[in-house]
Amino acid sequence: MARSNSRGSQEVNAGSMADIAFLLLIFFLVTTTIASDKGILNILPPKQDPNVPPPDIKKNERNIFNVLINANNDLLVEGDYRRSAEGLDQDFKAFIMNFGAPDEEAAALYNSLPASLQAQAQRKADSSDDPGEAVISIKTNRGTSYEVFLEVFDLAKKAYFDIYAERVGLASGEYRTLKGDNEATRAILGKSKEGIPMAISIAEPDKIGGN
Amino acid sequence: MAKFKKKVKTGESIPTSALPDIIFMLLFFFMVTTVLREQDILVDQKIPQATQLQKLQKKTLISYIYIGKPKNTGLYGSEPRVQANDVLIGSPEIVQWVNQERDKLPEADRGFITISMKVDKEVKMGPISDVQTELRNADARRVLYASTGKVN
Numbered sequence: 001m002a003r004s005n006s007r008g009s010q011e012v013n014a015g016s017m018a019d020i021a022f023l024l025l026i027f028f029l030v031t032t033t034i035a036s037d038k039g040i041l042n043i044l045p046p047k048q049d050p051n052v053p054p055p056d057i058k059k060n061e062r063n064i065f066n067v068l069i070n071a072n073n074d075l076l077v078e079g080d081y082r083r084s085a086e087g088l089d090q091d092f093k094a095f096i097m098n099f100g101a102p103d104e105e106a107a108a109l110y111n112s113l114p115a116s117l118q119a120q121a122q123r124k125a126d127s128s129d130d131p132g133e134a135v136i137s138i139k140t141n142r143g144t145s146y147e148v149f150l151e152v153f154d155l156a157k158k159a160y161f162d163i164y165a166e167r168v169g170l171a172s173g174e175y176r177t178l179k180g181d182n183e184a185t186r187a188i189l190g191k192s193k194e195g196i197p198m199a200i201s202i203a204e205p206d207k208i209g210g211n
Numbered sequence: 212m213a214k215f216k217k218k219v220k221t222g223e224s225i226p227t228s229a230l231p232d233i234i235f236m237l238l239f240f241f242m243v244t245t246v247l248r249e250q251d252i253l254v255d256q257k258i259p260q261a262t263q264l265q266k267l268q269k270k271t272l273i274s275y276i277y278i279g280k281p282k283n284t285g286l287y288g289s290e291p292r293v294q295a296n297d298v299l300i301g302s303p304e305i306v307q308w309v310n311q312e313r314d315k316l317p318e319a320d321r322g323f324i325t326i327s328m329k330v331d332k333e334v335k336m337g338p339i340s341d342v343q344t345e346l347r348n349a350d351a352r353r354v355l356y357a358s359t360g361k362v363n
């Protein structure tokens with residue numbers, strides 16, 4: 001204080017400006033919540049009319065990849081017991097990209113795929129007929145933990161996104177940021193999904209282990 | 212010792228005159244990005260992690276629903292509850308809430324309403340399935356399972 005007086009300067013003392021700004025800064029740092037709108041998108045099936053019986057869908061068992069998660073969070077993948085969901089995305093991918101009994105359309109689809117995906121395609125007769133027919137079914141109990149369900153659902157999405165991304169030659173992370181808000185990205189999205197619909201079915205949970 | 216003292220005394224100071232400007236810059240950044248919480252969250256929220264995250268194009272289409280164990284267990288019990296806006300609601304009221312939220316949107320966007328489900332890790336599938344059944348009844352079928360990025 002005495003020093004500034006002795007200088008006789010007319011300036012406003014701005015030394016505490018930083019302190020004031022710091023105070024405000026800390027206030028906003030504490031109160032801020034950077035809004036997170038990220039998540040995994042899912043489209044629920046339409047409401048069922050109670051007067052109309054559910055459609056009787058005839059689908060070969062081999063075209064459905066069953067994942068059951070019970071109330072103890074154990075997995076049953078195509079009849080085999082698993083302790084954790086690790087590596088499930090590779091199984092999903094192999095199942096989707098299986099051409100067990102391709103019809104003409106599926107053969108055309110196979111020919112349109114890039115070489116890297118063609119190399120992954122298998123011809124197991126006991127797995128799915130072709131990518132258009134393949135369905136991943138996830139069934140839980142009411143007592144299944146949401147975290148485990150989301151992990152499996154996440155892996156199923158990953159399998160599809162990996163395939164889509166590879167088909168159009170993008171990295172998987174890049175592909176997911178496409179929003180389809182302009183003509184070019186819409187074309188890419190359309191091309192990647194053509195003939196390979198994302199078919200993840202989430203069955204109504206049954207009553208075991210919940211309330 | 213004397214040598215050292217001499218060296219210390221050489222008048223070198225970092226110029227701090229730009230410090231307030233830098234701090235102000237930071238301050239403005241946080242002021243702009245901050246969203247003051249409009250509502251208290253009444254339920255536990257430990258959001259699960261996932262890898263395949265997507266962002267929605269339009270934020271205005273999103274309505275939030277929170278599911279978890281109530282924080283105030285003395286008042287609301289320990290079973291998972293659903294929070295919409297700033298109250299805990301029961302399953303039958305979800306349809307009404309969705310319709311209210313939908314009415315807030317411009318007419319052209321009403322079909323694209325997306326419900327972001329912020330669900331606590333500890334919740335079981337039962338309550339979630341009930342909520343989803345109600346959302347189907349309300350014809351709000353776009354659901355976003357809110358999750359945070361997983362670091363591999």
